[in-house]
Amino acid sequence: MIFGIEKGKVLKYLEQISNIPFTVKLPDEEPIKVGNGESQFTVTVNRPLKKTDLLHSTSLALGEAYMNRDIEVEGDLFAALNIALSQIEKFAVDSHSLKKLLHSSTSAKNQKKEVSSHYDIGNDFYSLWLGNTMNYSCAYFKNEKDTLDEAQENKIDHILSKLNIKDGMSLLDIGCGWGYLLLEAAKRHHIHGVGITLSEEQAKGFQKKIEEEGLQDHLEVKIMDYRELKKSDLTFDRVVSVGMLEHVGRANYELFFENVDAVLKPQGLFLLHYISALKEHPGDPWIKKYIFPGGVIPSLREIIQICGDHRFYTLDVESLRQHYVKTLLCWRENYLQAMDQVKMMFDDQFIRMWELYLCSCAASFNNGVIDLHQILLSKGPKNDMPLTRCHLYE
Template sequence: MLSIEKNILKKSFEQIDKVPFKVDLMGKDSFIIGDGSPQFTVHINKDINKADLLKSTSLALGEAYMEKAIEIEGDLYTALDCVMSRFDKFKVDHKAMSKLIHTSTSASNQKKEVTSHYDIGNDFYKLWLDETLSYSCAYFEKDEDTLYQAQVNKVDYTLKKLNLKEGMSLLDIGCGWGFLLIEAAKKYNIHGLGITLSTEQAAEFKKRIKEEGLEDYLDVKIMDYRDLKKSDLTFDRVVSVGMLEHVGRSNYELFMDCASKVLKPEGLFLLHYISGKKENAGDPWIKKYIFPGGTIPSLREIISISFDHDFYTIGAESLRRHYVKTLLHWYNNFEANLDTIKTRFDEKFIRMWELYLCSCAASFNNGMIDLHQILFSKGVNNSLPLTRDYLYQH
């Protein structure tokens, strides 16, 4: 590596000074960033193409990590927490990345994109999620809560916000493996429908419905949210957890319209989704390797859109810090099951998944992204409790 390249590299790293760390250049040279004892070491084993860095810093560095051109000695999350603190300095050439960033939002393409992530295999997700198979932000009432308890807390908290009553109907858009609807049926005796594009999730949910003896209360369908608009379905309550991120910015209006069409007057709609500080097209590395087509809505654009679809905003809550803890639990579970994972996936996939879990945790920790739960009513609802005390009663 030429000295001028070292100087450029050192200048770039000096922007990332949250904690002190060491940079090793192919075992031939090294330098320390920050003051104090290094908390981790970045090993640069191969040159990284400058043109690639200018096209997309995250994609170039992400692929370099996957290919072991970059390795981290020490805690991966700590290192990525430093990197993500300066994410605003990363470059993206939107013209060069256009095909990757702006994919089709057609129903057929989005089904392909969604299933590419969620149909990896239920057995894979069972290795590192908890027993509820909840693949969304948990809710830690106590710092020492286990991941399982925190996911139970999240579902319980979400259902309380919906103010469910016996006999009501509940739609879950993007129902995952169905834990929320199962809990709703068991605790509130509601009738629920879950819709998903994942055949793996639908099969597991159907199995769980039968095991719980809830065939008279719950059903699951492989169904696109767009089909709700032309259905004859109506519900007292609608919930969507971690699905809006797959809709695409051009379809936010359509998504909100579909939810509104099936929700009864004065009904409640709880929307739980990853949000961004500002509207953007999405990160190239995440879009290429983790969530093809994934786009993170901002809080302000969803609130703004809601008014055009007869939604009244009751409240919005950030659960950002809960997602940091959730992701680190997932990462620790993933690492604890590496021996099994290695029998099914290659090293590149494993490094990709480790990078995904830790970089997302770091992104939430730095406030680059957030997690919001917004509670809407269809029109004005004056029958809800005047205070929120009921949310915190056990």
């Protein structure tokens, strides 16, 4: 038995879904070749998975098996996951038994706890693999040979160009991370910016950079929930949010836009950059248990509809899905290169979990399971924008 299912049935299925040759090793049996040509990777099954676990949640069962070394992959983990996730629609999920995991509380208190569980595991850890910009979001590769840092710089250029930033404007970054976007905007355009985050570690790192760059008169970072914006009396010419909407939760999308509306000046621009999905979905059980507790990926269509309800005019929508595949693979390469230092910080289970996270996300983007969209919105009709997108590529 393999994965609690008859071996012959599994191997026949694997041959049908994969055009990449690979090898499967089972306990006390000869290696089995799947497909024609030289194997790109080898899957070793050290302990067969229970059929009941796979039916409970296929992704949770496979993810935990990899973390615990019940399954090991020799060779290209991304290639293996790219095959597996091409079939994700066939993965089983027992929604009833996983209800609390898939639909956690969207209260401010619980969401702060969930955000902190991911982003507060240490600035030293993130600095090992995010690159010099400390940008934890999709980069923008203008050229195939761009380095990760160059592509992250490109992303900042792209966003600031879309926002049509002018010297002296005010800019709010909701979910500012370690603040690189605001730091660059302040240095280039002398903006007055505020970054809000729920992560203590990110806020600490951002504040340190503000002081090192001597930008105290231009930038401020706050530990602040987006729900507090309506009562803040703050107003801004521009608002940006990069990779934060995924933490808001489907029940709170309307509330999120109400708060953006409350602080954005008339004729102001709002750029929303977020991981999206083709359809509405509660999320993947393994990702929600181990990586992003409470995380929900909005569909493009539901966000566009909400924008209209709040009289936000959609000026531009762009998919950066393929850019995120490259970004994640760059992060994974940096992560593996820093493995000696990572091993001094975390145990084997965490180390395997984090590489699985980076590779599975890359494979998910590659297969179109998830997407990345940037939406540019204006508060009311705005007639002084460039007539074409040419300025974005100059």
